[in-house]
Amino acid sequence: MNGVSSPPARCVLSIAFVAVLSHPVWAVAQDEVTYVARDFTFTGPDAIAAGMVPVRLRNEGRDLHQIQFIRLPTGKTAADFTAQINADPSRMPSWVQRRGGPNSVAPGEQALAFIGLEPGDYVLICGIPDSQGMPHVARGMLKSVKVLAGGARSNSPPATDLTITAVDFRFELSGPITAGSHIVRVVNNGSQPHEVVVVRLSPDASADDFLNAFRPGVAVSPAGHPVGGLVGIDPGRDGFFRMNFAVGNYGLICFLPDITRGAPHFTRGMMMDISVR
């Protein structure tokens, strides 16, 4: 620009400089992102580069926690989301776009999920109920995050050797699960959002026993305890979670509410007993 030293150009430059300084400075996470859950907050990056994002959740609280990534559609804000949750904590706004996340992480534990995030405005929430049945998001467990285009992150999915397919209303496995660490792909081929909660069952207990013994806010029952999984994804989407399976019995459960009836999907049969060898 050959007019840099002329007064009008200098004026333009200084306005631009002020605009940059007054804009929030994002540290955009390009690699694995880690969020810490406490009762009842999330701390972690405010901005993430778009692509296939490895998301780690470290639970430093005393209750089970998850991160549900929710993409806000154009025209909706985190304040709109909060207003609707405050008005009716029992259901999510119909316009949320569920993008998954690490599920059901016990106190002192951590978990890793891989989810595809396109650019946009998001809220991270925990939908797990407290002992009064109130989802943690209604107690303030929500964080606004921006996903930004133009980063160096790839869209390549992680290598996986096991797929759980969710349909309305059951799970299908691509094959038997062997003991050891796996990256599990979850595909939603249904018409509603679905999640996978993995439960480590006590010897001789079934997923049904776990659900009969389940009480909100109590992570461990005589029948078993949740050990991970993938939070809700919309129909047609997939996501991944890492799980170290031991020999024994596990249950897969979807707790998401039916879109019309409101009852959890497991009441319509969306649970599965599996045996790891």
Ligand SMILES: [Cu+2]
């Ligand atoms: Cu479901």
